[in-house]
Amino acid sequence: MTLLRFSMRRVARMAATIAILVPLTFLLFRAVPGDPSAAVVGPDLDPSVAAMLRARYGVDQPVGVQFLRYLSNLARGDLGISFHYKQPVGDILLNKLFNTAVLAVPAIVLALVLGSALGAFAAATGRRRGLVDAVLRNGAFVGRATPIFWTATLALLLFSYHLNWVPSIGMTTPGRGVAVTGLGVFGSPDFWWHLALPLLIMTLYFMPEPLLTMRTSMADVLREDFIALGRAQGLSPARIVYRHAARNALLPVVTLMPALTGTIIGGQVIVETIFSWPGMGRAIVDAVNNFDYPMMQGVFLLTAVMAVAVNGVIDVLYAYLDPRVRLA
């Protein structure tokens, strides 16, 4: 099978997956007992308006009607109006997605690059200097076992409240005149200063998986005949490890990416809440707490589409790296 045909088939499967996901994201939240008007009615809002609110939100209609309306809107690219924000869900998500991306993408890239390099290093030094390997391996285990809300809170306490090295809240310093928007944030030192700590925490949180995977995979590769051959040919150890072995050992790390998606979303929710980062993670929490159906549907659909897309891209990439996959 050619790579093109493989890719086409993969895309078709992705489309099918999303077609199943759309009704799921809709129905799952309708199955949760709760009422969006109950999220606002209480001691401070007269309960007599509840019925009017339900009509305004469209949740007084039968679920079937609501679903059809949702589908027809979705087909036109309209994700609806958030109950909570009273703004189009698409606009809110775009804004929040960007904020999340500027934190998550660098963290993932850093974690993969550093994790793979350190994993390779640990495996390569394993036999000779057991200490380095032990420190890296155990460090990764401790990192993976530590809940991120704990590390993030401690880091915030230490670096922000006690040492006062970095700010504790948000993406930029409040009230600094004109707020920088779009990719312009990367040109602002103030943004980098705010990014430093959450980025560090996220990177450390994502890193153990690629590190440990790379270490194991590398150790396997290093036992292969072709490595011994290289040694016999008199190649330098660094050249063997980083040119020949690492390339082969990277495949399992690439496969790891889709599996990491869950970890990334979970970590993002917590880190954004602790650092008051205005991204998708906090939007998820707010949407669920407020029974904001359009927002929940939007957030989960977007997350699902991204996860499916990442999986698809990785599959194609994998097929490119390892031609055997295409034949399977």
Place this chain on the structure above:
Amino acid sequence: MRSYEGRLSAALAIALALTTSACADGDQAGGGSDAATYRNVVADVAGRTPVQTIQVLTRTAAEDPRWFEQARLIVESWQRAGIPAELQAVRGAEVGRRAFMSKDFDATLLVYAPMADRIDPDNILSRFTSARAGVSGSNISGYRNAAYDALYDAQQVATNETDRVAAVKRAQKLLYEQQPVRPFAYPVVAGAYRSDRWDGIRQALGYPVFNIWNSIGATPKTGKRTLVVGTISESLTLNPVALETPSAQLLLSHIYDSLVRIGPEGELRDWAAESVKVDGARVTAKLRPGMRFSDGHPVTASDVAFSVRYLIDKKSPLFAPKLAAVRDVRATGDSVEITLTRPSQSFVATALSQVPILPEHIWRKVAHPEKFVNDNPVGSGPFVFAGRKLGAEIRFTANKRHFSAPRIDGLVMIVLGGFDAEVGGLAQGDLDMLGDVQNVAQLASVRGKSGITVLSAESIGWAGLHYNMRKEPFDDRHFRRALSLLIPVRDIIDVVFDGQGEPAGSPIAASLTKWHDASLQPFPYDLPAAMKELREAGYVFDRHGVLYYPAAREDKRLRDNDLPS
């Protein structure tokens, strides 16, 4: 959502407080054998029905440890006294649904926040009128008492303040005696600000620190002329017509003027109106001359009349219920005349102090305000909207042409992930002021810190327990009073509020000195008195400690609901 650190620290604090207070409070919540000595025990309970287990509705410990702990202390106290009870911990939205919408509960914990419109007693008193006792009404206790309704109406139509105060006091006395609700604590609430940077901040009733008066009055001590305020509850919409949450209303009141405002001491102040006259069911307001909207258009009486009509017609969730009594509104020259369906002494304080003056030339064209984002709100208020980043910040510049112009150049609200982050931001200097009002115990870490001033005051709201009088055994005054006498108020205040609060007697808070009836002593924890109430009504315990309803021949229960449902 509260941050994890917030939850953790709150849970730890409560755990610690519980361990330390367990010994000290032993005397208040006596052991089982102690309770047994006061019980009316009979040998033969044949033909009697046991009292079913009372479900006490509250929020989950994960969502709100303070709510949960208050309910837990109450349930354990009832259980020790032999009254079958258990916790029913659900999500906050579910508490709201059951208490306010389906009325599907036995007893529910509720906290009334110190909102500005609670400064007038009408907000609380209206919650016990039979007109609102229906399934979608705000009278969640389901209290239907003709004498109470008459007193409520009397305070509404009173022609002078003395009469109104007298009626309000008699109404609260009735609530105190009959206990459709047990308000048990007035918590001490607080806010804080950087006093090393700002002068002119005065404590106010309601929200002690962040309020319109301090936004106007704040005077810079340093070169910093923009006030940065933190908040955990983002103002979700800037559209006052679609607005549902009163917390956002405070922010919108910076952009939009109202005819009157409630002053820092709870007094009514003329604001956009030069004068307001109430004559029976007719309210006449004369507009202050020379006001302009931020787009340059003059503010006219016609804008005011339009706003009232528009908010009613478009069913504004927050304002339409406040304007329900409006029959007609018309503008003549620089005056607005509002005719009500019946005289109301509270209309000016509860409605006109809140209702925003909208620019007619903009909203006239908005047919579906619920779909209108209003991302560039135009108002005539002391602050002008300057921009917002969703989930991050919202910026205002001072309206220097306003008749009560702020002394600062601008104001920025910052949205934070949790209250601990907010307090940390103030300590760090990232924030100048806390925009949220919390129990003062939450501010322990910044109290006494140099450069920071904490202002605290007893809340004008309260924490309490509503009984659902629509069902047995809560339809009986004796039973409700027995339950109320078994609420371990001191324990709750010490453990949950860190000692920062006062036991409550009346649903009209003690800090509302004009209206509060100080003669209504808070119910103490009193096991013998509670057992006496049960005995008087005819409830009995069997030898195993099970509580039974009175037998028909000795039924002395008191039904206070004398109106049909």
